[in-house]
Structure formats: structure tokens, C-alpha cells
Amino acid sequence: MPSDIRGDRLSPAEVESNFADLHPLLSKHEAYVEADRCYFCHDAPCVTACPTGIDIPLFIRQILTDNPSGSAKTILGANILGGMCARVCPTETLCEQVCVRETAEQKPVRIGELQRYATDHLMAAGVHPFERAAPTGKKVAVVGAGPAGVSCAHRLSMHGHDVTIYEAKSKGGGLNEYGIAAYKAVDEFARRELDFVLSIGGIELKTGMALGRDVSLDALVGDYDAVFLGLGLGATNGLGIAGEQLEGVVDAVDFIEDLRQAPALEKVAVGRRVVVIGGGMTAIDAAVQSKLLGAEEVTLVYRRGADRMNASAYEQSLAKEKGVVLRHWARPEKIEAGSDGKAAAISFMKTREEGGKLVDTGEQYELQADMVLKAIGQAFTPAPLKGANTEIALEGGRIKAGADRRTSHPKIWAGGDAVAGGEDLTVAAVEDGKQAALSIHAALTGA
Amino acid sequence: MANLQTNFLGIKSPNPFWLASAPPTDREVNVTRAFKAGWGGVVWKTLGEDPHIVNVNGPRYGAVHSNDRRLIGLNNIELITDRPLEVNLREIKAVKKAWPDRAIVVSLMVPCEEQAWKKILPLVEETGADGIELNFGCPHGMSERGMGAAVGQVPEYVEMVARWCKQNTRMPVIVKLTPNITDVRQPARAAKNGGADAVSLINTINSVMGVDLDIMAPSPHIDGKGTHGGYCGPAVKPIALSMVSEIARDPETKDLPISAIGGITTWRDAAEFMAMGAGTVQVCTAAMTYGFKIVEEMKSGLSDWMDEKGYTSVDQFVGRAVPNVTDWQYLNLNYVVKARIDQESCIKCGRCHIVCEDTSHQAIWAEKDGQRHFEVNDAECVGCNLCVSVCPVEDCITMEHLTDGVDQRTGQKINPDYGNWTTHPNNPMRVAAE
Ligand SMILES: Cc1cc2nc3c(=O)[nH]c(=O)nc-3n(C[C@H](O)[C@H](O)[C@H](O)COP(=O)(O)OP(=O)(O)OC[C@H]3O[C@@H](n4cnc5c(N)ncnc54)[C@H](O)[C@@H]3O)c2cc1C
Ligand SMILES: Cc1cc2nc3c(=O)[nH]c(=O)nc-3n(C[C@H](O)[C@H](O)[C@H](O)COP(=O)(O)O)c2cc1C
Ligand code: SF4
Ligand code: SF4
Ligand code: SF4
Numbered sequence: 001m002p003s004d005i006r007g008d009r010l011s012p013a014e015v016e017s018n019f020a021d022l023h024p025l026l027s028k029h030e031a032y033v034e035a036d037r038c039y040f041c042h043d044a045p046c047v048t049a050c051p052t053g054i055d056i057p058l059f060i061r062q063i064l065t066d067n068p069s070g071s072a073k074t075i076l077g078a079n080i081l082g083g084m085c086a087r088v089c090p091t092e093t094l095c096e097q098v099c100v101r102e103t104a105e106q107k108p109v110r111i112g113e114l115q116r117y118a119t120d121h122l123m124a125a126g127v128h129p130f131e132r133a134a135p136t137g138k139k140v141a142v143v144g145a146g147p148a149g150v151s152c153a154h155r156l157s158m159h160g161h162d163v164t165i166y167e168a169k170s171k172g173g174g175l176n177e178y179g180i181a182a183y184k185a186v187d188e189f190a191r192r193e194l195d196f197v198l199s200i201g202g203i204e205l206k207t208g209m210a211l212g213r214d215v216s217l218d219a220l221v222g223d224y225d226a227v228f229l230g231l232g233l234g235a236t237n238g239l240g241i242a243g244e245q246l247e248g249v250v251d252a253v254d255f256i257e258d259l260r261q262a263p264a265l266e267k268v269a270v271g272r273r274v275v276v277i278g279g280g281m282t283a284i285d286a287a288v289q290s291k292l293l294g295a296e297e298v299t300l301v302y303r304r305g306a307d308r309m310n311a312s313a314y315e316q317s318l319a320k321e322k323g324v325v326l327r328h329w330a331r332p333e334k335i336e337a338g339s340d341g342k343a344a345a346i347s348f349m350k351t352r353e354e355g356g357k358l359v360d361t362g363e364q365y366e367l368q369a370d371m372v373l374k375a376i377g378q379a380f381t382p383a384p385l386k387g388a389n390t391e392i393a394l395e396g397g398r399i400k401a402g403a404d405r406r407t408s409h410p411k412i413w414a415g416g417d418a419v420a421g422g423e424d425l426t427v428a429a430v431e432d433g434k435q436a437a438l439s440i441h442a443a444l445t446g447a
Numbered sequence: 448m449a450n451l452q453t454n455f456l457g458i459k460s461p462n463p464f465w466l467a468s469a470p471p472t473d474r475e476v477n478v479t480r481a482f483k484a485g486w487g488g489v490v491w492k493t494l495g496e497d498p499h500i501v502n503v504n505g506p507r508y509g510a511v512h513s514n515d516r517r518l519i520g521l522n523n524i525e526l527i528t529d530r531p532l533e534v535n536l537r538e539i540k541a542v543k544k545a546w547p548d549r550a551i552v553v554s555l556m557v558p559c560e561e562q563a564w565k566k567i568l569p570l571v572e573e574t575g576a577d578g579i580e581l582n583f584g585c586p587h588g589m590s591e592r593g594m595g596a597a598v599g600q601v602p603e604y605v606e607m608v609a610r611w612c613k614q615n616t617r618m619p620v621i622v623k624l625t626p627n628i629t630d631v632r633q634p635a636r637a638a639k640n641g642g643a644d645a646v647s648l649i650n651t652i653n654s655v656m657g658v659d660l661d662i663m664a665p666s667p668h669i670d671g672k673g674t675h676g677g678y679c680g681p682a683v684k685p686i687a688l689s690m691v692s693e694i695a696r697d698p699e700t701k702d703l704p705i706s707a708i709g710g711i712t713t714w715r716d717a718a719e720f721m722a723m724g725a726g727t728v729q730v731c732t733a734a735m736t737y738g739f740k741i742v743e744e745m746k747s748g749l750s751d752w753m754d755e756k757g758y759t760s761v762d763q764f765v766g767r768a769v770p771n772v773t774d775w776q777y778l779n780l781n782y783v784v785k786a787r788i789d790q791e792s793c794i795k796c797g798r799c800h801i802v803c804e805d806t807s808h809q810a811i812w813a814e815k816d817g818q819r820h821f822e823v824n825d826a827e828c829v830g831c832n833l834c835v836s837v838c839p840v841e842d843c844i845t846m847e848h849l850t851d852g853v854d855q856r857t858g859q860k861i862n863p864d865y866g867n868w869t870t871h872p873n874n875p876m877r878v879a880a881e
Contacts, residue, residue, distance in 0.1 A: 029792075029841055037515075040737045061744045065713040070747040 003248055003342035003370040007267040009294025015266040018292035022183045023087075023113055031117045035064040037101060038109045045098040046111060051423070051431045052079035056095060060114055072122030073129045075115055080154045080434075081147055083123060083193050084176050085427045086116035087184045090281070092314040094427070123192070128199045133160035135202075138444045141166065141224040143211045146174020147426045148416025149230030150197055151433030152440075157202040159441045164224075165203065168210035174232055176426065178257045181285040182265065183292070212384025221390050221411050226440045229399065229407075229414040230433060233424075234381035239277065239374055243335025248343030252276065252286035252375035259289055268293055271371025275346050276300045276324075277332055278375030279309035284316070286373045287324045298324045299367055303331040303351050303358060333364070335372055346372055380418055395420040405436035406443075413440055449753035450760050451746060453487065455726045456619040456644045456704060458577040460487035460550040463717065463749075463761055464742050467708050467729035468493050468554035468580060468623075471739070473528055475538035479545070484739035485746060488550025490647075490729060493527035493582045494535050496557050496567070500526045500588075505669030509656035511682060520682035521732050522654050524674055526588045527556050532570070540574040550727075552621065556582040556594050559604060561611045568616040578619035581608060581643075583634070584650020586627050586677050596650070599625035602637035609641025621706060624648040624690075626683075631690040635700045645704035646694060647729065649687045651677020680732035684710030688723060695724030695769045712741075714748025721761065722768035776869055781862040783854050784830035784846040786810070786823045792843040795819045799834035799844060807833050825855040 010018070026034065038060040046056045054075050062071035075082040089095070091112040099108035122129060138161045142149045145167035153163040171177050176190040198205060209215055211231070220227045236251045238244060248271065262268045274295045276287040279302035287300045302309055305328050306316060316326060330348035338344030350363040380398040393400045393408035398420040401407050405415045415432025417424050422432065451462040465488040466472050466481055473492035481489060502525060511520035528535060543551050553576045557563035571579060583599030590597040598604045605622060612620045622638035624631060626649040635646050653675050659666040665673030687709025694700050707725030711717050712733040720728050733741050758764050788799070788811075800811040800821055810827035811834060814820055823834075835844045849861050870877050 032841065036517075040741070042738060058740070058743055061741075062747065065715060065744060065748050067714065067744075067748045067751055070744075070751045073747070 001338065001344065001368070002340050003338060003344060004272040005248060005269050005342075005370055007269045009270060010266060012264065012266045015293065019183045019186070019265055021186045022181075023116070025120055026110075026113050026117045031063055031114060034110050034114055035060045038064075039100060041100055045100065046095040046109075049098045050079075050095045051425070051427045052082075052085075052434065053431075054078040054082065054115075056111055059118060060109065060111070063114055063118055068118045068121035069125065069129075071118035075119055076122070076129060078434075079427065079430050080151055080197055081176070081193065081426065081430045082115055083119040083196075084147070084180075084185065084190065085430065086112050086119055087189065088176075088180050089425070089427050090312050090315065093312050123196055128196065130158055130200055132157055132200060132202055135162070136160040136445060138162070138225045139164070139223075140226045140228065140440060140444075141220045142228045142230065143220070144168075144174060144230035144232060144416070144418075145172030145194070145205060145207075146230050146232050146416060147176060147429035148232075148418075148433040148436075149174070149228065150194065151430040152228045152230060152413075152415065152437045153203045153433075154197050154200060155434050155437030156440060157200050159437070159445075161202070161225075161441070161444065163203045165205045166209040166211060166215055166220075167205060167207045168213075170207050172205050172207060174230075174429075178260055179253065179282075180260070180426075181256070181289060182260055183289075210384065212386065216387050217385055217390045217412075218387040221387075221409070225411075225444055227412045228433070228436050228440065229385075229412065229418060230416045230429070231380070231384065231414075231418040233378035233417045235379040236374065237377045237379055239332055239376065241332055241334055243337065243343065243346075244374075246335055246337055246343040247341070248370050249335055249372045249374065252278065252282050252373040253378065255286055255373055256282070256289065259293075265293070270295045271369065273297045273368045274299070274371045274373060275367050275369040276373040276375055278302065278377070279304070279311060280375065280377070281311050281315060282378075283373075283375035284311045284319050284324075286375055288319050288322045290371070290373070291322050291324055295371070297368075299327055300324055301327045301330050301332065301348060301367075303329065304353065305329065330365070331358075331360075332372075335369075336366075343369060343372055345369055378417070398422075403435075404439035405432055406439055449750045449758060451487075451750055451753075453727055453761055455550070455706065456578060456621070458488070458550045458552070458619060459548070460727070461548060462487035462742075462746055463721065463725075463727040464745050465489060465550060465552075465706070465727055465729045466734060467731040468582065469731040469735070470525070471731065471734045474530070474535075475542055478538075478542050478551075481734075481739050482542075482546045482549050485742050486549070486739065488552065488577075488727070490552045490554050490580050491535065491539055491576070493554040493556045493585070494532055494567070494571070495527045495555075495594075496563060497532050499529050499531050502526055502529045503669055506667035509667045509676065511656065511680075518732075518736050519680060520654075520656075520678055521680040521735065522651070522656050522676040522678045524587050524676040527554075527582070527585065532567075536570055536574055539571075539576055543575045543577075550578075551576045552578045552580050554580045554582050554623070556585070559593060559598055559608065564608065564611045565615050568612065568618075572616055572618060576618065578621060578644075579612065579616065580621040580623050580647055581612065582623050582650070583608075584623050584625035584648075586625065586651060586653045587675060596625040596627050599623075599634055599650075600628050602633045605634045606637040606641035609638050609643040613642035619644040621645045621647050623650055623708075625650050626652050626686060626690060626709075630693075632693055632697045632700065635694045635697070635703065639700055639703050643703075645706060645726075646700075647706035647708055648690055648694070649683065649709045651679045652683055652686065654678035679709065680736070681710045681712050684712075684716060688720065691720060691725060692723050692769065692772045695766065696772050701769075712736075714745045714752065717745055718749055718752060718764070719768075721765050723772075724766045724769050726761075726765055777867050779865050779867060780871060781864060781866045783849045783861055785825050785828045785849060786830065786832075786834050787845050787847045788821055788823060788834075789843050789845070790820075790822075792840050793821060794840060794843075795821065796839060797821065798837045798839065802833055802837050807831060827856060829856065 059071040059074040096108035102108040270293040274290040350361040399414040413436040416429035468490040585595030707720035708729040800813040
């Protein structure tokens with residue numbers, strides 16, 4: 001069978017309805033009913049579970065008392081990207097997992113959706129809720145306009161510092177703009193939110209400026225009072241198997257990026273039979289979106305069991321609901337070409353666990369695939385950090401930073417996915433940026 | 448951001464939210480925690496004479512809950528402070544010294560003898576407290592000893608004690624009124640005549656919260672017996688609001704400052720009481736239900752609302768709703784409304800239909816073209832608001848004001864002019880219109 005990768009598998013209308021908002025905005029009635037379920041817990045477990053520590057009981061009570069703008073201020077004061085986080089946080093493993101209503105009725109308060117209700121309300125008003133402190137005259141360079149960089153820049157600006165963001169791509173936003181599944185951030189939300197955050201003033205966003213190419217770390221350290229690195233993860237892991245170079249074998253992150261940037265979703269090329277390798281959120285997002293674009297068969301293969309997948313139970317069930325077949329306990333061995341020289345099938349070796357180690361069972365199977373999406377993790381690219389005079393320590397292949405997000409270099413801070421030990425979540429990157437900004441502020445003002 | 452500062456009888460506080468005299472204000476640790484949490488002031492739990500009174504050791508509180516266990520009403524059979532006077536005075540002094548910008552008013556209740564008041568007033572004055580509140584409200588326990596509500600129900604006593612206090616202290620005197628009385632204006636006028644600087648209201652309402660059907664005794668019970676206690680919390684707000692409005696619009700007391708109490712749970716409750724004439728508000732049950740942190744919601748809500756409305760200080764809206772409280776006879780009888788059901792938001796539960804059908808005017812149809820469909824029949828609708836009250840969906844049923852044409856129910860032309868009962872032809876006592 002010849003390879004069949006193409007766009008227009010579904011009509012524009014079908015694709016549009018497939019990619020509609022995953023959790024549409026709550027109506028006022030729904031928000032009231034849901035907010036009424038919150039107990040206003042003391043030392044609330046949900047707050048502890050939120051990486052940015054949003055005062056959840058307070059913001060929910062502000063919704064209940066018909067003060068959605070005040071509610072949004074409570075949220076954004078802790079998490080300036082609270083609007084995006086409301087859409088993309090795996091709440092089932094964060095705030096909502098520990099909600100006492102989960103304990104009481106196996107049904108948590110829908111914190112994420114209430115968070116969106118409040119932040120959407122405030123953003124619709126189009127007024128930035130925070131003011132800048134008196135100018136300090138200090139300048140900070142932020143590299144990378146992803147969640148970590150943007151959050152850091154905003155908090156620094158609030159404290160009166162002037163910030164310049166250097167971003168390699170043509171648009172800011174990082175993975176919010178390029179990586180988040182399309183149905184989680186509809187209506188150009190990433191761009192609108194970025195504009196909203198930057199509207200505080202005092203932040204210059206320079207796009208098309210890559211560290212290591214257009215500007216060096218030496219120069220930044222020389223020209224600015226402090227530097228924050230929010231570079232994210234630039235590289236993806238390879239499968240290391242035969243046939244990986246064949247046409248039709250694609251990085252899931254690139255596939256998602258193309259999809260996010262496509263002017264017309266239905267034009268995005270997708271295979272008839274798609275196999276996704278991996279067990280995380282990226283794998284699920286790639287698989288689900290392939291299906292929504294009209295791929296006939298989508299199979300996600302993960303080398304261990306369902307409980308070991310990084311994707312939460314909710315994400316796994318979402319994939320199943322959309323028609324993705326999940327297969328466990330198998331690792332890819334070889335990708336085979338068809339008569340046209342493009343990827344046509346992929347063979348797997350079944351696995352099992354023995355004494356905590358993954359071993360082959362000797363059993364094999366093959367799946368037809370004109371498209372193989374690799375989603376087995378991303379890696380940090382340290383190359384841009386190379387400078388003549390600056391050196392910062394790495395740890396496990398990523399940047400080493402303390403709890404205050406300061407690196408081994410006294411003028412450089414770092415956060416987000418680029419830093420070792422993180423959770424690789426938007427909300428964690430936002431918190432990193434905030435903590436780094438607070439630490440930078442303290443360092444610059446001696447406060 | 449709006450300025451929430453208040454100046455009540457010269458007592459300044461950073462915001463109008465005070466904790467009412469009750470357990471939350473019974474000791475230094477609580478009050479310090481409250482001030483840390485942001486409360487603008489407190490009325491210290493009522494002090495009495497030594498030897499200090501003794502509380503029961505069984506349950507003191509009862510509650511009314513929704514099925515989701517939300518606390519709607521609370522009652523208590525607690526008495527005034529059961530700690531020695533000297534301990535309270537020492538703590539009040541220490542807290543006032545540590546928190547000079549917050550209001551500290553001290554609630555008092557001693558026997559109805561001038562000597563008793565003369566004795567305690569200088570002791571309170573010495574603490575540096577900002578004012579006193581006379582507790583003429585407690586409906587249980589103390590009233591049986593001739594204090595609390597027993598005084599508050601007799602305007603002559605209210606006036607007499609207020610006068611003693613005014614004569615024996617330079618602190619501002621607030622008289623706290625009991626709602627367990629037919630006409631709250633009488634004790635309010637008496638307080639004013641006695642020279643009181645302000646009134647606060649309401650204290651708790653007499654209540655029995657429930658009956659335990661297994662042991663056939665009121666609940667909560669102590670060793671098989673129960674007694675009436677004081678009711679408070681969200682359920683009493685409408686009663687308190689009405690009493691506040693009566694005092695605020697009574698020609699004799701309309702200039703008397705009011706500190707409002709009773710069911711205040713959110714910023715909106717507070718704003719409503721203030722619009723109805725209260726200069727500050729006092730909160731007890733909401734704090735006892737959710738903890739002191741609740742004040743954060745109240746402060747941010749009030750301030751955001753003021754910003755939205757363009758008010759920069761609280762006195763710009765205090766009392767603004769009072770002129771719109773009137774007597775029944777002055778309501779506009781030519782004002783005609785009809786219920787309107789928004790079909791988009793209607794969930795077709797049929798509650799509006801059945802209440803109108805069974806208990807009102809048979810003005811809501813339940814069917815159209817063989818389908819469940821709820822629609823108002825203008826020829827029967829009297830605009831009573833019952834359907835709006837029972838509809839589970841906010842703003843699904845609204846009242847439309849008709850300004851011209853004919854009222855299909857009465858067949859009469861809509862009269863755009865104001866016309867009330869005092870001039871209505873059916874009123875045998877009507878006054879001729881000029
Ligand atoms: C496909 C996918 C789906 C995801 N879905 C979710 C989700 O649903 N929920 C969730 O919470 N998390 C999700 N994540 C994870 C989340 O997106 C990241 O954890 C988060 O974006 C990290 O933020 P960051 O600022 O550290 O990095 P990034 O968002 O990666 O931003 C880094 C920025 O730095 C720029 N940059 C890189 N190198 C340079 C350089 N040399 N010079 C200048 N600029 C540079 C990049 O262009 C980019 O704009 C997902 C990740 C992926 C890959
Ligand atoms: C447990 C309890 C004890 C109270 N003790 C006093 C008191 O000592 N003196 C007093 O003036 N009012 C007392 N009150 C009444 C409150 O101050 C307040 O007037 C009343 O509770 C209404 O306000 P709320 O609805 O906000 O609770 C008490 C109320 C409660 C619930
Ligand atoms: S930011 Fe995310 S984790 Fe935190 S409260 Fe909001 S939805 Fe939950
Ligand atoms: S744990 Fe649940 S109920 Fe408690 S405060 Fe958080 S959201 Fe509300
Ligand atoms: S009560 Fe409200 S929701 Fe129910 S049928 Fe009537 S209008 Fe519709």
C-alpha cells in the first residue's frame with residue numbers, strides 16, 4: 001500500500017467542530033453552582049497542590065459573590081498566565097486531585113474551569129489589573145518568551161525594572177503558542193494572553209533574536225543587571241532504530257507546531273494510519289489531534305503499562321474517547337519502507353517488567369503506518385550557552401538552579417523546562433519565572 | 448482602588464468591617480488574629496461584673512443547614528464573657544496599644560443600677576478603647592437576670608442606662624438593640640433621647656432550632672433539656688435590614704448613626720446595609736463559619752464594586768437607598784409588569800407553572816404544540832414575582848415593565864403617571880388630588 005499522508009481528510013466544518021474548545025466557558029449559572037460547592041477550606045489542600053499557590057478558596061468565593069474581576073486579580077497575582085493554565089493544567093493531578101470534595105464525593109470542585117471563568121471575564125474587559133512600581137533604573141534580559149520567560153518579565157516589570165525579552169522564533173509565547181493542543185487554546189488565546197500580559201508596559205519583546213546566534217550570553221551579562229534563561233527544550237529524543245530517517249517519520253512536537261501555526265487546520269497533512277510512540281502528554285496530544293484531523297487509525301504504543309504513563313488517566317481516557325487505540329508493553333524495533341520508499345509499517349517487540357527492569361518477551365507484532373509520530377521526550381540544547389567568559393553548571397543535561405532559580409553564575413537565573421528537576425508543565429514554568437523575578441528583584445535592590 | 452476608611456463617631460478604622468461582640472472577640476489571641484487578617488475593628492465580647500458568669504458545659508450552638516451542609520442559620524445559648532473582668536481589661540489595653548489604627552469598642556452589660564455602670568466605665572476608659580456598646584440584646588440567660596433583652600424591650604430603661612453612661616464617660620456610646628420587640632423604632636428613639644451617639648443592631652432573635660424526635664426535646668439539648676437561644680447568620684439578614692431601614696428613615700432617628708449587624712456574609716450584604724444607612728457593619732456568624740480570612744473577600748468585593756460605581760469613599764453611598772424606602776400606600780399602583788420567560792435559558796422544570804397554577808393566577812402555560820413549553824399568559828399574569836422567585840435559573844424569568852398599550856388582564860390602558868392608594872377611587876379615605 002502506498003503511503004497516504006495528506007490534508008483535507010475532513011471538511012473544514014468537520015475539522016472546526018472537532019477542534020472546538022475542549023471545555024467551553026462556564027455560563028454564569030454553571031459557575032455559581034460550581035463555586036457554591038467550594039467549602040472555603042482552611043489551609044486548603046488545593047492551594048498547596050497548585051505550583052503557583054493561587055488562593056483558590058478566595059478566588060472561588062469571589063466568583064460566588066459576583067466579583068469575577070476581583071477573583072481574576074487573586075488568580076493573576078499569583079499566576080499571570082492563569083488564563084492559559086486554566087486551560088492546560090492537568091488539574092486532575094494538581095489542584096483538583098486533592099480537593100476535599102474529591103475525598104467526599106469523588107467529584108472535585110472544577111477549579112480549572114472556574115479559574116477560566118474569572119480570568120476570561122477580566123481579560124474581556126481589556127484592562128491590565130496591575131500597575132508598575134516606581135522605576136528602579138535596572139535592566140534585565142530574559143531569553144525565551146515561553147511561560148517561564150514571560151512570567152519572569154511580568155513580575156520584574158511590576159517591581160519597576162525594565163525588561164528586554166530575546167526570543168528566537170517569530171512569535172512569543174513558547175509552547176503556549178506552538179505546542180499546546182489546538183482544542184485547549186482556541187481563538188488565538190496564546191497570542192491574546194501574551195498581549196494582555198505585556199500590556200503592563202516596561203517589557204520589550206525582540207523576536208527573531210536567538211541566544212548563541214544573534215546575541216551572546218557574554219554580551220547579555222555585560223549589558224544587563226541580570227539575565228533570566230527560559231529556553232525550554234530545544235531538541236527531541238530519537239528512537240535510535242532502523243528506518244527512523246524515512247519519510248513519514250516525524251517528531252510529534254514538530255507535527256503539533258505545524259498544526260498550531262496552520263492557517264487552515266483541515267489542510268494539515270496527516271497519515272491514514274498513524275502510530276504514535278510515547279506515553280506522555282505530547283504523545284496523547286499528537287494522537288488525539290491526528291484523529292481529529294481525520295486519520296482513520298491512530299494507535300499509541302507505550303513500552304510499559306497504563307499506570308506508568310506520564311499522561312494522566314484523564315488524558316488517556318480522552319484519547320480513547322476520541323478513538324485512539326492505546327497499546328501497552330511494546331517497544332518499536334524497526335520502521336519499514338513501502339514500495340514508494342516511504343514509511344509503511346513499524347514492528348514492535350513486546351515487553352514486560354522483571355524486577356523493575358523492562359525486558360523483551362520475544363514476541364513481535366507489526367502495525368501498518370504511513371505516519372510515525374515520535375513523542376519520547378525532549379532534551380535541553382546547551383549550545384547557546386557557550387560563551388568565552390560565562391559558564392553555568394548543568395545537571396542531568398539541563399541547567400542547574402537553586403530554589404530561588406539562581407544558576408551557578410551570580411548574574412544568571414533560569415527556569416521552566418530548561419532547568420533540571422522540573423515538572424515540564426506550563427504552571428511550573430510560570431512559578432519558576434515568578435520565583436526567579438522575586439530573587440532577581442531582591443538581588444538588584446538589596447531588598 | 449477605593450478608600451474603605453470609615454469614621455464612625457470619630458472612631459476611625461481602615462475599613463467598615465468590624466467583628467461583632469461574640470466568641471471571635473472574646474480574647475486577645477482571637478482579636479490579634481483578626482487584626483492580622485485585616486478586620487477594621489472589633490466590638491469586644493460583652494464584659495460583665497465579677498464574679499464572672501458561668502457557661503453551660505454542653506452544646507451551646509445549633510444550626511440550620513441546607514442539604515449540602517451549608518450553614519444558613521446559627522443559634523446559641525452562650526452568655527457574656529465567662530472570663531474575669533480584670534483579664535479582659537488587661538487584654539483590651541494591650542491590643543489597643545499594639546493596633547492603634549483599628550477600632551476597639553467594648554461591649555458592656557451590668558445590672559440596671561447606676562452604681563454598677565459608674566463602677567465599670569472608668570475601668571474601660573482606662574484601657575484606651577475607642578467606645579462602648581451597651582448590650583441590651585441578649586435574649587437568653589442574661590435576660591432572665593434582668594439584663595440584656597429584658598432592658599432592650601423597655602424603652603424607658605434603654606433611655607435611662609444610655610443617659611447614665613453618657614454622664615459617666617467621655618467615650619462614644621453605642622446602644623445595641625434587640626430584634627425581639629414589635630417596633631424597633633421605640634428603643635432606638637429612647638437611645639437617642641438618652642444621649643446615645645449611635646445604635647447597633649440586630650442582636651440575636653429568639654429561636655428554637657429544632658426538635659430531636661427520638662428524645663422529644665429541643666435540639667441542641669443538654670442532659671435531655673433544651674432552651675430557646677439567639678438566632679443569627681444569613682437567615683436573619685432580611686429582618687435586620689428591615690429594622691435598620693426603619694430607624695434610618697424614622698424622622699426622629701434618621702440622623703442617628705447605625706452600625707449594622709445581622710447575617711452579613713459577603714461584600715454585597717455589607718454594601719446593602721450601608722446603602723440602607725449603616726456607617727459600619729459588624730460580622731459574627733460568617734467569621735464563625737469560615738474563619739477570619741472571609742474579610743479578604745469582603746474588602747476586595749466592596750472596593751471593586753466602589754471602583755466600578757465610581758465611589759471613592761464609603762460616605763458617598765452610605766444611606767443612598769434610604770429615600771427609596773416608603774410605606775405601602777405610596778407605591779405606584781399604575782406600575783404594571785408581566786413575567787417574561789427566556790426560552791433560551793429555560794430548562795423546562797415546570798416549577799414556575801405549577802406554583803402559578805396551584806397557588807396564584809394560572810398565568811403560565813405548560814404546553815405548546817404538544818411539547819413541554821412554559822410561557823406567560825399576559826391576560827392572567829398579575830406580575831407577582833412568584834415564578835421569578837422559584838425559577839432555579841438566574842435571570843431566566845424577568846419582569847417586563849409595560850409603559851404603554853393595554854394591560855390585557857384588566858383591559859385598562861396603561862397609565863404612565865404615578866398614582867397611589869392615597870388618591871385611589873376605591874379608597875374610602877382618599878384625599879382629593881389637587
Ligand atoms: C506538545 C506539548 C504539549 C504540552 N501540553 C501541555 C499541557 O497541556 N499542559 C501543560 O501544563 N504543559 C504542557 N506541555 C509542557 C509545557 O508546554 C512546558 O512545560 C512549558 O511551555 C515550559 O515553558 P518554558 O518557558 O520553560 O519553555 P517553552 O515554552 O519551551 O519556551 C521557551 C522559549 O524559548 C525560546 N528559545 C529557545 N531557545 C532560544 C534561544 N537560543 N534564543 C532565544 N530564544 C530561545 C523558544 O523559542 C521558546 O519560545 C506540553 C509540552 C509539549 C511539548
Ligand atoms: C455564640 C454567640 C455569642 C454571642 N455573644 C454576644 C455577646 O456577648 N454580646 C453581644 O452583644 N452579642 C452577642 N452575640 C450576637 C452577635 O454579636 C450578633 O449581634 C449576632 O450574631 C448577629 O450577627 P451575625 O448574623 O453576623 O452573627 C453573640 C452571637 C453568637 C453567635
Ligand atoms: S494554575 Fe493550574 S494547578 Fe493552579 S489552580 Fe489553576 S488550574 Fe489548578
Ligand atoms: S479543597 Fe476543594 S473545597 Fe476546599 S478550598 Fe479547595 S476547591 Fe474549595
Ligand atoms: S421555573 Fe424557570 S426553568 Fe423552570 S420551567 Fe419555569 S422558566 Fe423554565
